[in-house]
Amino acid sequence: MTDGELFFLILCLVYLADCVHWLSQSTIVFVKWIGSSWKHKTGLLYFGISDINFLFMNPLPPLGLMTCSYPFPISVSPDGAVPRDALMDSSHTGGESTSLRFEDIDSVLPRGKDALINGKRFCTCGTEQEATALSNLLRSLKSLKPGERESAIDSFWEKQFDYSAAKRRMDSANERVRNLKSMCVVLFFYLFVIAPVCCALFGVSNALLPVAVPLIPFAIIINRGFYVAHKALYPELSFERLTELVKNCMCSPALIRACDHVTKDILQGYHPVVAGHILLGDEEFRSFASQIVRKIRNPVFLDALDNTGLKIMEWHNQKLLGLISDYLRNIAGIESQLVLTPEHGDPDANSYCPRCLCQFVQAEGNCPDCAGVELILFDKPFNCG
Ligand SMILES: [Zn+2]
DSSP, X not given: OOHHHHHHHHHHHHHXXXXXXXXXXXXXXXXXXXXSOOEEEOSOOOOSSSSEEEEEOOOSTTOOXXXXXXXXXXXXXXXXXXXXXXXXXXXXXXXXXXXXXXXXXOOEEEEXXXXXXXXXXXXXXXXXXXXXXXXXXXXXXXXXXXXXXXXXXXXXXXXXXXXXXXXXHHHHHHHXXXXXXXHXXXXXXIIIIIHHHHHHHHOHHHHHHHHHTTHHHHHHHHHHHHHHHHXXXXXXXXXXXXXXXXXXXXXXXXXXXHHHHHHTTTTTTSOHHHHXXXXXXXXXXXXXXXXXXXXXXXXXXXXXXXXXXXXXXXXXXXXHHHHHXXXXXXXXXXXXXXXXXXXXXXXTOOEEOTTTOOEESSSSSBOSSSTTOBOEXXXXXXXXX
Protein backbone atom coordinates (compact mmCIF):
# COMPACT_ATOMS: atom_id res chain seq x y z
CA MET A 1 0.00 0.00 0.00
CA THR A 2 1.41 3.39 -0.97
CA ASP A 3 1.59 6.35 1.43
CA GLY A 4 -1.26 8.02 -0.46
CA GLU A 5 -3.53 4.96 -0.20
CA LEU A 6 -2.76 4.60 3.52
CA PHE A 7 -3.50 8.28 4.12
CA PHE A 8 -6.82 8.00 2.26
CA LEU A 9 -7.77 4.82 4.15
CA ILE A 10 -7.14 6.49 7.52
CA LEU A 11 -9.19 9.51 6.42
CA CYS A 12 -12.09 7.19 5.43
CA LEU A 13 -11.97 5.27 8.71
CA VAL A 14 -11.94 8.45 10.80
CA TYR A 15 -14.90 9.77 8.84
CA LEU A 16 -16.89 6.50 9.05
CA ALA A 17 -16.31 6.44 12.83
CA ASP A 18 -17.89 9.89 12.96
CA CYS A 19 -20.98 8.59 11.11
CA VAL A 20 -21.73 6.32 14.09
CA HIS A 21 -23.88 7.59 16.96
CA TRP A 22 -23.94 5.58 20.19
CA LEU A 23 -27.40 5.64 21.77
CA SER A 24 -29.21 4.05 24.66
CA GLN A 25 -31.47 1.10 23.81
CA SER A 26 -34.67 2.99 24.59
CA THR A 27 -33.90 5.96 22.32
CA ILE A 28 -36.23 6.42 19.37
CA VAL A 29 -34.30 7.75 16.40
CA PHE A 30 -35.78 9.60 13.44
CA VAL A 31 -33.56 9.46 10.38
CA LYS A 32 -33.67 11.17 7.03
CA TRP A 33 -31.31 8.89 5.15
CA ILE A 34 -31.77 10.36 1.68
CA GLY A 35 -34.46 12.59 0.13
CA SER A 36 -37.02 14.35 2.29
CA SER A 37 -38.88 11.58 4.14
CA TRP A 38 -38.07 10.69 7.75
CA LYS A 39 -38.21 7.13 9.11
CA HIS A 40 -38.25 6.05 12.71
CA LYS A 41 -35.96 3.42 14.15
CA THR A 42 -36.04 1.70 17.52
CA GLY A 43 -33.90 -1.12 18.92
CA LEU A 44 -31.29 -0.59 16.23
CA LEU A 45 -28.75 -3.15 17.34
CA TYR A 46 -28.80 -4.55 20.82
CA PHE A 47 -25.63 -6.10 22.15
CA GLY A 48 -27.48 -7.92 24.94
CA ILE A 49 -24.86 -7.03 27.53
CA SER A 50 -25.55 -3.34 27.95
CA ASP A 51 -28.19 -0.73 27.28
CA ILE A 52 -26.31 0.57 24.26
CA ASN A 53 -26.89 0.44 20.54
CA PHE A 54 -25.68 2.42 17.58
CA LEU A 55 -26.96 4.21 14.53
CA PHE A 56 -24.89 4.42 11.35
CA MET A 57 -25.74 7.58 9.43
CA ASN A 58 -25.69 7.88 5.66
CA PRO A 59 -21.99 8.65 4.96
CA LEU A 60 -22.53 9.82 1.35
CA PRO A 61 -24.06 13.09 0.14
CA PRO A 62 -26.67 14.30 0.86
CA LEU A 63 -25.45 12.98 4.28
CA GLY A 64 -28.95 12.64 5.80
CA LEU A 65 -30.21 14.10 9.08
CA MET A 66 -31.11 12.58 12.43
CA THR A 67 -32.92 13.52 15.58
CA CYS A 68 -33.64 11.55 18.75
CA SER A 69 -36.64 11.25 21.02
CA TYR A 70 -36.27 9.94 24.55
CA PRO A 71 -39.24 8.16 26.15
CA PHE A 72 -39.93 9.43 29.67
CA PRO A 73 -37.75 7.23 31.93
CA ILE A 74 -40.13 7.04 34.90
CA SER A 75 -43.79 6.59 35.76
CA VAL A 76 -45.02 9.40 37.99
CA SER A 77 -48.28 9.95 39.87
CA PRO A 78 -49.34 12.23 42.77
CA ASP A 79 -48.16 9.44 45.12
CA GLY A 80 -44.63 8.86 43.88
CA ALA A 81 -42.45 7.59 41.03
CA VAL A 82 -41.10 4.33 39.54
CA PRO A 83 -38.04 4.25 37.28
CA ARG A 84 -38.48 2.29 34.07
CA ASP A 85 -34.88 1.04 33.86
CA ALA A 86 -34.74 -0.10 37.52
CA LEU A 87 -37.97 -1.98 36.90
CA MET A 88 -36.38 -3.89 34.05
CA ASP A 89 -33.15 -4.47 36.00
CA SER A 90 -35.06 -5.82 39.01
CA SER A 91 -37.00 -8.18 36.77
CA HIS A 92 -33.77 -9.62 35.39
CA THR A 93 -32.36 -10.13 38.87
CA GLY A 94 -35.61 -11.32 40.45
CA GLY A 95 -35.53 -8.40 42.90
CA GLU A 96 -38.16 -5.83 43.77
CA SER A 97 -38.59 -2.54 41.94
CA THR A 98 -37.58 0.71 43.59
CA SER A 99 -40.79 2.71 43.64
CA LEU A 100 -40.58 5.79 45.85
CA ARG A 101 -43.36 7.73 47.54
CA PHE A 102 -42.85 11.50 47.74
CA GLU A 103 -42.90 11.27 51.55
CA ASP A 104 -39.76 9.09 51.37
CA ILE A 105 -37.81 11.50 49.16
CA ASP A 106 -35.26 13.71 50.93
CA SER A 107 -33.21 14.99 47.98
CA VAL A 108 -33.36 14.95 44.18
CA LEU A 109 -30.30 15.92 42.15
CA PRO A 110 -29.26 15.56 38.50
CA ARG A 111 -25.79 14.13 37.87
CA GLY A 112 -24.94 13.91 34.17
CA LYS A 113 -27.80 11.97 32.54
CA ASP A 114 -28.81 10.40 35.88
CA ALA A 115 -31.37 11.65 38.39
CA LEU A 116 -30.28 10.85 41.94
CA ILE A 117 -32.84 10.44 44.72
CA ASN A 118 -31.60 10.32 48.31
CA GLY A 119 -28.08 10.05 46.89
CA LYS A 120 -28.78 6.92 44.78
CA ARG A 121 -29.26 6.66 41.01
CA PHE A 122 -33.02 6.59 40.38
CA CYS A 123 -33.11 6.64 36.57
CA THR A 124 -31.09 7.54 33.50
CA CYS A 125 -32.43 10.10 31.04
CA GLY A 126 -31.66 10.59 27.33
CA THR A 127 -29.77 13.85 27.91
CA GLU A 128 -28.40 15.91 30.77
CA GLN A 129 -31.09 18.54 30.15
CA GLU A 130 -33.81 15.91 30.56
CA ALA A 131 -32.20 14.73 33.81
CA THR A 132 -32.34 18.32 35.08
CA ALA A 133 -35.98 18.76 33.97
CA LEU A 134 -37.01 15.46 35.57
CA SER A 135 -35.21 16.33 38.82
CA ASN A 136 -36.93 19.73 38.89
CA LEU A 137 -40.30 18.04 38.34
CA LEU A 138 -39.79 15.55 41.19
CA ARG A 139 -38.48 18.27 43.50
CA SER A 140 -41.47 20.51 42.84
CA LEU A 141 -43.94 17.59 43.27
CA LYS A 142 -42.29 16.71 46.57
CA SER A 143 -42.75 20.30 47.79
CA LEU A 144 -46.48 20.36 46.92
CA LYS A 145 -49.40 19.00 48.92
CA PRO A 146 -50.78 15.69 47.52
CA GLY A 147 -53.93 17.43 46.23
CA GLU A 148 -51.86 19.93 44.20
CA ARG A 149 -49.60 17.43 42.50
CA GLU A 150 -51.93 16.32 39.70
CA SER A 151 -52.16 19.81 38.21
CA ALA A 152 -48.34 20.15 38.38
CA ILE A 153 -48.02 16.82 36.50
CA ASP A 154 -50.59 18.07 33.97
CA SER A 155 -48.52 21.24 33.37
CA PHE A 156 -45.43 19.12 32.77
CA TRP A 157 -47.22 16.97 30.18
CA GLU A 158 -48.76 20.04 28.56
CA LYS A 159 -45.24 21.17 27.58
CA GLN A 160 -44.32 17.67 26.39
CA PHE A 161 -47.36 17.63 24.06
CA ASP A 162 -46.97 21.22 22.80
CA TYR A 163 -47.04 20.56 19.05
CA SER A 164 -46.67 24.23 18.03
CA ALA A 165 -43.54 24.80 20.13
CA ALA A 166 -41.94 21.55 18.96
CA LYS A 167 -42.75 22.31 15.30
CA ARG A 168 -41.28 25.82 15.59
CA ARG A 169 -38.11 24.34 17.05
CA MET A 170 -37.78 21.72 14.30
CA ASP A 171 -38.45 24.28 11.56
CA SER A 172 -35.87 26.60 13.06
CA ALA A 173 -33.27 23.78 13.13
CA ASN A 174 -34.01 22.82 9.52
CA GLU A 175 -33.63 26.43 8.44
CA ARG A 176 -30.34 26.82 10.30
CA VAL A 177 -28.70 23.61 9.01
CA ARG A 178 -29.64 24.16 5.35
CA ASN A 179 -26.59 26.26 4.41
CA LEU A 180 -24.37 24.44 6.87
CA LYS A 181 -25.20 21.13 5.21
CA SER A 182 -24.30 22.47 1.76
CA MET A 183 -20.85 23.41 3.05
CA CYS A 184 -20.48 19.97 4.65
CA VAL A 185 -21.28 18.31 1.30
CA VAL A 186 -18.69 20.53 -0.47
CA LEU A 187 -16.11 19.54 2.17
CA PHE A 188 -16.98 15.85 1.62
CA PHE A 189 -16.18 16.16 -2.11
CA TYR A 190 -13.02 18.12 -1.36
CA LEU A 191 -11.70 15.57 1.15
CA PHE A 192 -12.75 12.39 -0.62
CA VAL A 193 -12.54 13.31 -4.31
CA ILE A 194 -10.35 16.37 -4.97
CA ALA A 195 -7.70 15.70 -2.29
CA PRO A 196 -7.08 12.02 -3.26
CA VAL A 197 -6.90 12.97 -6.97
CA CYS A 198 -4.33 15.70 -6.21
CA CYS A 199 -2.31 13.27 -4.06
CA ALA A 200 -2.43 10.63 -6.83
CA LEU A 201 -1.32 13.11 -9.52
CA PHE A 202 1.43 14.97 -7.64
CA GLY A 203 2.43 12.57 -4.85
CA VAL A 204 1.43 12.83 -1.19
CA SER A 205 4.51 14.75 -0.09
CA ASN A 206 4.08 17.40 -2.84
CA ALA A 207 0.30 17.72 -2.57
CA LEU A 208 -0.19 17.51 1.21
CA LEU A 209 0.45 21.15 2.07
CA PRO A 210 -1.45 22.71 -0.89
CA VAL A 211 -4.37 20.33 -0.18
CA ALA A 212 -4.33 21.05 3.58
CA VAL A 213 -4.35 24.88 3.34
CA PRO A 214 -7.94 25.19 1.94
CA LEU A 215 -9.16 23.15 4.93
CA ILE A 216 -8.62 26.25 7.11
CA PRO A 217 -11.38 28.33 5.45
CA PHE A 218 -13.61 25.22 5.43
CA ALA A 219 -13.06 24.82 9.18
CA ILE A 220 -13.77 28.50 9.84
CA ILE A 221 -16.97 28.60 7.77
CA ILE A 222 -18.44 25.29 9.05
CA ASN A 223 -17.46 25.90 12.68
CA ARG A 224 -18.96 29.36 12.55
CA GLY A 225 -22.20 27.97 11.05
CA PHE A 226 -22.29 25.25 13.71
CA TYR A 227 -21.61 27.72 16.53
CA VAL A 228 -24.33 30.16 15.44
CA ALA A 229 -26.95 27.42 14.94
CA HIS A 230 -26.09 25.57 18.16
CA LYS A 231 -26.01 28.72 20.26
CA ALA A 232 -29.41 29.85 18.96
CA LEU A 233 -31.02 26.45 19.55
CA TYR A 234 -29.22 25.35 22.73
CA PRO A 235 -28.08 28.57 24.45
CA GLU A 236 -27.45 26.78 27.75
CA LEU A 237 -25.12 24.08 26.30
CA SER A 238 -21.91 26.13 26.08
CA PHE A 239 -19.65 23.29 27.27
CA GLU A 240 -20.99 20.82 24.66
CA ARG A 241 -20.60 23.50 21.99
CA LEU A 242 -17.00 24.14 22.95
CA THR A 243 -16.18 20.40 23.03
CA GLU A 244 -17.61 19.93 19.54
CA LEU A 245 -15.69 22.95 18.20
CA VAL A 246 -12.39 21.64 19.60
CA LYS A 247 -13.06 18.21 18.03
CA ASN A 248 -13.93 19.80 14.69
CA CYS A 249 -10.73 21.88 14.70
CA MET A 250 -8.58 18.83 15.41
CA CYS A 251 -10.24 16.48 12.94
CA SER A 252 -11.41 17.73 9.53
CA PRO A 253 -13.66 14.73 8.65
CA ALA A 254 -15.67 15.46 11.84
CA LEU A 255 -16.70 18.79 10.31
CA ILE A 256 -18.75 16.91 7.69
CA ARG A 257 -21.10 15.62 10.43
CA ALA A 258 -21.62 19.05 12.04
CA CYS A 259 -25.38 19.06 11.24
CA ASP A 260 -25.98 15.86 13.27
CA HIS A 261 -24.91 17.69 16.40
CA VAL A 262 -27.32 20.53 15.67
CA THR A 263 -30.41 18.38 15.06
CA LYS A 264 -29.75 15.35 17.34
CA ASP A 265 -31.48 16.66 20.47
CA ILE A 266 -33.67 19.33 18.95
CA LEU A 267 -36.91 17.62 20.09
CA GLN A 268 -35.77 16.62 23.56
CA GLY A 269 -38.42 17.54 26.10
CA TYR A 270 -41.26 16.62 23.73
CA HIS A 271 -43.14 13.34 23.76
CA PRO A 272 -42.17 10.83 20.99
CA VAL A 273 -45.75 11.04 19.63
CA VAL A 274 -45.23 14.77 18.96
CA ALA A 275 -41.82 14.13 17.36
CA GLY A 276 -43.34 11.39 15.17
CA HIS A 277 -46.24 13.64 14.18
CA ILE A 278 -43.87 16.41 13.06
CA LEU A 279 -41.44 14.18 11.17
CA LEU A 280 -43.23 11.12 9.79
CA GLY A 281 -45.62 10.71 6.87
CA ASP A 282 -49.30 9.94 7.66
CA GLU A 283 -49.16 6.14 7.35
CA GLU A 284 -45.88 5.75 9.20
CA PHE A 285 -47.07 8.08 11.96
CA ARG A 286 -50.23 6.00 12.47
CA SER A 287 -48.15 2.83 12.78
CA PHE A 288 -45.65 4.58 15.09
CA ALA A 289 -48.38 6.00 17.35
CA SER A 290 -50.12 2.61 17.41
CA GLN A 291 -46.86 0.98 18.61
CA ILE A 292 -46.54 3.52 21.42
CA VAL A 293 -50.16 3.09 22.53
CA ARG A 294 -49.80 -0.73 22.51
CA LYS A 295 -46.69 -0.51 24.67
CA ILE A 296 -48.42 1.72 27.24
CA ARG A 297 -51.53 -0.46 27.32
CA ASN A 298 -49.49 -3.64 27.73
CA PRO A 299 -46.57 -2.85 30.03
CA VAL A 300 -43.87 -5.47 30.63
CA PHE A 301 -42.23 -6.68 33.85
CA LEU A 302 -45.35 -6.03 35.98
CA ASP A 303 -44.35 -8.91 38.28
CA ALA A 304 -41.35 -6.87 39.41
CA LEU A 305 -43.57 -4.11 40.85
CA ASP A 306 -44.65 -3.78 44.45
CA ASN A 307 -48.18 -2.51 45.18
CA THR A 308 -47.13 1.13 45.37
CA GLY A 309 -45.21 0.84 42.10
CA LEU A 310 -48.15 -0.87 40.41
CA LYS A 311 -50.55 1.90 41.44
CA ILE A 312 -48.12 4.61 40.29
CA MET A 313 -47.61 2.94 36.93
CA GLU A 314 -51.33 2.38 36.34
CA TRP A 315 -52.10 6.04 37.15
CA HIS A 316 -49.24 7.20 34.91
CA ASN A 317 -50.27 4.98 31.99
CA GLN A 318 -53.92 6.04 32.19
CA LYS A 319 -52.88 9.70 32.21
CA LEU A 320 -50.57 9.18 29.24
CA LEU A 321 -53.14 7.22 27.22
CA GLY A 322 -55.65 10.04 27.78
CA LEU A 323 -53.15 12.68 26.68
CA ILE A 324 -52.12 10.70 23.58
CA SER A 325 -55.73 10.02 22.66
CA ASP A 326 -56.58 13.76 22.99
CA TYR A 327 -53.49 14.69 20.96
CA LEU A 328 -54.27 12.24 18.17
CA ARG A 329 -57.89 13.42 17.92
CA ASN A 330 -57.44 17.18 18.40
CA ILE A 331 -53.96 17.91 16.99
CA ALA A 332 -53.14 15.06 14.59
CA GLY A 333 -56.74 14.75 13.34
CA ILE A 334 -56.83 10.95 13.75
CA GLU A 335 -60.38 9.96 14.67
CA SER A 336 -60.29 6.23 13.91
CA GLN A 337 -59.01 3.63 16.34
CA LEU A 338 -55.28 3.02 16.06
CA VAL A 339 -54.96 -0.30 17.87
CA LEU A 340 -56.76 -3.06 16.01
CA THR A 341 -56.64 -6.85 16.07
CA PRO A 342 -53.80 -7.85 13.70
CA GLU A 343 -54.64 -9.59 10.45
CA HIS A 344 -54.68 -13.36 10.96
CA GLY A 345 -51.68 -14.09 8.72
CA ASP A 346 -50.88 -17.74 9.46
CA PRO A 347 -53.34 -20.69 9.35
CA ASP A 348 -51.49 -22.29 12.30
CA ALA A 349 -51.63 -19.18 14.50
CA ASN A 350 -54.22 -19.24 17.28
CA SER A 351 -53.19 -16.21 19.33
CA TYR A 352 -51.26 -12.93 19.15
CA CYS A 353 -49.36 -10.64 21.50
CA PRO A 354 -51.24 -7.35 22.02
CA ARG A 355 -47.93 -5.50 22.53
CA CYS A 356 -45.67 -6.64 19.64
CA LEU A 357 -48.45 -8.27 17.49
CA CYS A 358 -46.40 -11.46 16.91
CA GLN A 359 -48.65 -14.47 16.22
CA PHE A 360 -48.38 -17.85 17.96
CA VAL A 361 -49.63 -21.43 17.58
CA GLN A 362 -50.22 -21.78 21.33
CA ALA A 363 -53.64 -20.65 22.51
CA GLU A 364 -52.58 -19.25 25.87
CA GLY A 365 -49.54 -18.15 27.88
CA ASN A 366 -47.24 -15.14 27.73
CA CYS A 367 -45.39 -13.63 24.78
CA PRO A 368 -41.76 -14.85 24.88
CA ASP A 369 -40.53 -11.39 23.76
CA CYS A 370 -42.70 -9.20 26.02
CA ALA A 371 -42.17 -10.27 29.64
CA GLY A 372 -45.48 -10.88 31.38
CA VAL A 373 -47.80 -9.88 28.50
CA GLU A 374 -50.58 -12.44 28.02
CA LEU A 375 -51.43 -13.72 24.54
CA ILE A 376 -54.92 -13.03 23.14
CA LEU A 377 -56.90 -15.61 21.17
CA PHE A 378 -57.97 -14.67 17.64
CA ASP A 379 -61.73 -14.30 17.73
CA LYS A 380 -62.11 -15.64 14.18
CA PRO A 381 -60.46 -18.68 12.52
CA PHE A 382 -57.95 -18.17 9.70
CA ASN A 383 -59.67 -17.27 6.46
CA CYS A 384 -57.67 -18.57 3.48
CA GLY A 385 -59.97 -16.85 0.99
ZN1 LIG B 1 -44.93 -9.59 22.38
